[in-house]
Amino acid sequence: MRKIANVTSLVFIVIAVFFFIISLSFPPGSNGAVGPGYFPRIMCVLVVLLSCLQLFNSHRAHVRAVQRGEKEENEEVTIFKKENLRVWITIGITLVYVICVKAIGFVVSSVVFLFAMNAYFRVQEKSKVAFVIIPFAVVAVLYFIFHNLLHVVLPAGLLF
Amino acid sequence: MLEVLQSVLQPSVLLCILLGVIMGISFGAMPGLTSTMGVCLLMPLTFSLPPAEGMLMLIGIFCGALYGGSITAILINTPGTPSAAATVLDGYPFTLRGEAGRALGISVVASFGGGIISGIVMILISQKIAMFSLKFSAPETFALAFFGLSIIAGISGKNLVKGLMAGCLGILLSMIGIDNITAFTRYNFGSVYLMNSLSFIPVLVGLFALSQCFITCEDLFTERPPAKATKHPFPSKQDMKTILPTILRGGITGTAIGIIPGAGGDISAFVSYDMERRLSKHPEKFGTGVPEGIAAPESSNNGTTGGALIPLLTLGIPGDANTAVMLGALQMHNLTPGPNLFLTQLPTVRTIFAGFMLANVCFLVLGLLCQPLFVKIVSIPKRILVPIILVMCTIGSYSINNNYYDVVVMFIAGIVGYLLSKGGFPLSPIVLALILGQMCEGNLRRSLVMSGGSYSIFFTRPICCAFIVVAICSLCWPILKAILNYRKEQRVHNK
Incomplete structure (x- = not known):
C-alpha cells in the first residue's frame, strides 16, 4: 500500500505541475474578477503540497517502523503480482x-x-x-x- | 394530503418503488456489489420514467441496499456493503448461537425505524432549509460549497491527507471544459468532447462500479460459506422493548450524520455502535451478540438515507456518493435542486417524500416475508455476476448521452479508481469535489465581481462568514487531533 500510495503521490505532483504550467497561458481577469487560471493554480499548489506531505508522512512511518524493528502495520497490497x-x-x-x-x-x-x-x-x-x-x-x-x-x-x- | 396519497398509490409508482427496493436489497446483500453500484447501474433505466417514478426507484435502491447489507453480515459474517461492517460484530454471534432469524428480525425492524425517523426529519425541515437558502447569493453559495468540500476531505477516510488529495484532484478535474464566467476553454487538449467538461455520471460509474468489479476479480474463486434462510424473523416483544430506545437514538444520529456531506452509512453505523456501547449497562457484552449491537448500526445506517437527501433536494449538495448519482438523475429530469424545486415542483417533491416512506415500509415487508428469496440471490456466484456488470457499465454510461467517449471516460475512471483504492485513497471525495468544485469556483469568482475584487465580502455577510468559520474549524480539527494524539504517543513512549 505504501509503495502504491507513494507512486500515486508522484503522479499527482506531475499532473498538478502540468496543469499549473498550462494555466499560466490563461487570460488574466479584469475589473477585480479573477481570471480562469486563478482557481486551478491554487488547487495545483495545494495538490503538490499535500502530495509532498503524504510522501513525507509515509517516509516517516517507514523509518519509525524500521527503527522499532517492527513490520509495517499495513498488510501488503499488491497490484503487479x-x-x-x-x-x-x-x-x-x-x-x-x-x-x-x-x-x-x-x-x-x-x-x-x-x-x-x-x-x-x-x-x-x-x-x-x-x-x-x-x-x-x-x-x-x-x-x-x-x-x-x-x-x-x-x-x-x-x-x- | 389526499393528492399526495393519490399520486403515491398509483400502480406505476408502487411498482417502481417495489422494484427499486428488491434490486437494492439484492445489491446490498451481495458482498462485492455496493449500493452506489446499484444506483449507478440502474440510473440510465430511470430516464424514460417520469421524474417522480425515476427518483423513487433510485431511492428504493438506496434504502433497500442499506438494509440488505445486514443480511450477509448476519448470516455469513461478511458485510454486504461497507455500511454493514459494524453489524457483523454482533450479528454473526447470533447465527453461531443458531438465532439467525432473531437477528434478521431485529435488523429489519431497526433499519425500518431508522429510515422512518430520518424520513420524518426530512419532511419536517427540508422546506425550511430550502426557503432559508433563498437568502443565499454568490458569496453564501461559495461558502456553502467550501464548507461541503472541507468536511468531505476531513472525515471521508482514515487518512486525512489522502482524502484531501483526492478532493483536490476532483476539483482540478472539474476545471476541465468551458469556464462558465469568461467562456474560456480550459484543459480540453484540443478535444471537442472535453469542452463540455467531464460528464460526471460516467466518471462515477467507472469509479464505483467498474473499479469495484476489478477488486472483486481478485478473489473471484474464493467460495463464500452458503447462507441458510431462517424462519420467523419477527422480533419478540422482549427484543422490541430492548431495541426501541436504541433505534430512536440510532435513527437520529444517522440522520444528523447523513446531512453532513461526505459522511455516509459506514461512518454513522460505527458512531452509533460505539455510542450505544458507552450508554449500555452491560458494555462488556457487546460483540457477543446483543440485540442493541445490531439495532444501533442498522437504524443508524438507514437513518443516513433521509439525512443525505436533505442537502441534495434543498441545496443541490449531495450527502454521499449515492445521492451524487441522484443529483445527476435529478438534472436529467430537469429538476434543479434548491428552493426552486420546492416552489415550482412541490407535487413531485411531496410524492418523493411519501414514496421514501413507502420504500421503507416496502423493505420491512420484504425483509420479514421474502427473506429466503434474498438468501438465494446472495448465493449467485461472483464469477457469473462480474461479466454482466461489466456489460451494464458499458451500456449504461453510453446511453446517458449516446456518446461513445463517455464509455472511454468510464473505462479510464475504472482503472484509476482501482489503482487509487489500492493505494488507500478514498474515492467519494473525488466525485463530490467534481460536483462542488464548479459550484465553489463559479461562486467565488462571481462574488469577487460583486465586491470589485475585495475578499472582505466573505466576512461581512453573517451567513457566509459563519459557514467559512465552521469550514475552517472542520479543516483544522483533524490536524489538531493528530497533533494531540502524536503528543500523547510521545509521552507514553518517553515513559
Whole structure:
C-alpha cells in the first residue's frame, strides 16, 4: 500500500505541475474578477503540497517502523503480482470489448465478450446451462430495455 | 394530503418503488456489489420514467441496499456493503448461537425505524432549509460549497491527507471544459468532447462500479460459506422493548450524520455502535451478540438515507456518493435542486417524500416475508455476476448521452479508481469535489465581481462568514487531533 500510495503521490505532483504550467497561458481577469487560471493554480499548489506531505508522512512511518524493528502495520497490497494477473487480464479483455463496441457494434461484441469472460472465469464448472444461456439472455434483455424502451441508438456495426 | 396519497398509490409508482427496493436489497446483500453500484447501474433505466417514478426507484435502491447489507453480515459474517461492517460484530454471534432469524428480525425492524425517523426529519425541515437558502447569493453559495468540500476531505477516510488529495484532484478535474464566467476553454487538449467538461455520471460509474468489479476479480474463486434462510424473523416483544430506545437514538444520529456531506452509512453505523456501547449497562457484552449491537448500526445506517437527501433536494449538495448519482438523475429530469424545486415542483417533491416512506415500509415487508428469496440471490456466484456488470457499465454510461467517449471516460475512471483504492485513497471525495468544485469556483469568482475584487465580502455577510468559520474549524480539527494524539504517543513512549 505504501509503495502504491507513494507512486500515486508522484503522479499527482506531475499532473498538478502540468496543469499549473498550462494555466499560466490563461487570460488574466479584469475589473477585480479573477481570471480562469486563478482557481486551478491554487488547487495545483495545494495538490503538490499535500502530495509532498503524504510522501513525507509515509517516509516517516517507514523509518519509525524500521527503527522499532517492527513490520509495517499495513498488510501488503499488491497490484503487479501473480494474484493480480486475473485483474489485469480482465481489464485487458474489457478494453478490447470497449473498442469492439464501437467497431463491430454492441450486440455482437457483448455476446462474444460474455462468452469469453465466462470461459475465462470457468463458469461452466458451476453451471453449464448458465454458461450457454447467460450471454444471449443478458444481451437480449439489455437490447430490449435500451433499444425498445429507452430508444437509445446503440452502437451498431456491419451486422447489428 | 389526499393528492399526495393519490399520486403515491398509483400502480406505476408502487411498482417502481417495489422494484427499486428488491434490486437494492439484492445489491446490498451481495458482498462485492455496493449500493452506489446499484444506483449507478440502474440510473440510465430511470430516464424514460417520469421524474417522480425515476427518483423513487433510485431511492428504493438506496434504502433497500442499506438494509440488505445486514443480511450477509448476519448470516455469513461478511458485510454486504461497507455500511454493514459494524453489524457483523454482533450479528454473526447470533447465527453461531443458531438465532439467525432473531437477528434478521431485529435488523429489519431497526433499519425500518431508522429510515422512518430520518424520513420524518426530512419532511419536517427540508422546506425550511430550502426557503432559508433563498437568502443565499454568490458569496453564501461559495461558502456553502467550501464548507461541503472541507468536511468531505476531513472525515471521508482514515487518512486525512489522502482524502484531501483526492478532493483536490476532483476539483482540478472539474476545471476541465468551458469556464462558465469568461467562456474560456480550459484543459480540453484540443478535444471537442472535453469542452463540455467531464460528464460526471460516467466518471462515477467507472469509479464505483467498474473499479469495484476489478477488486472483486481478485478473489473471484474464493467460495463464500452458503447462507441458510431462517424462519420467523419477527422480533419478540422482549427484543422490541430492548431495541426501541436504541433505534430512536440510532435513527437520529444517522440522520444528523447523513446531512453532513461526505459522511455516509459506514461512518454513522460505527458512531452509533460505539455510542450505544458507552450508554449500555452491560458494555462488556457487546460483540457477543446483543440485540442493541445490531439495532444501533442498522437504524443508524438507514437513518443516513433521509439525512443525505436533505442537502441534495434543498441545496443541490449531495450527502454521499449515492445521492451524487441522484443529483445527476435529478438534472436529467430537469429538476434543479434548491428552493426552486420546492416552489415550482412541490407535487413531485411531496410524492418523493411519501414514496421514501413507502420504500421503507416496502423493505420491512420484504425483509420479514421474502427473506429466503434474498438468501438465494446472495448465493449467485461472483464469477457469473462480474461479466454482466461489466456489460451494464458499458451500456449504461453510453446511453446517458449516446456518446461513445463517455464509455472511454468510464473505462479510464475504472482503472484509476482501482489503482487509487489500492493505494488507500478514498474515492467519494473525488466525485463530490467534481460536483462542488464548479459550484465553489463559479461562486467565488462571481462574488469577487460583486465586491470589485475585495475578499472582505466573505466576512461581512453573517451567513457566509459563519459557514467559512465552521469550514475552517472542520479543516483544522483533524490536524489538531493528530497533533494531540502524536503528543500523547510521545509521552507514553518517553515513559
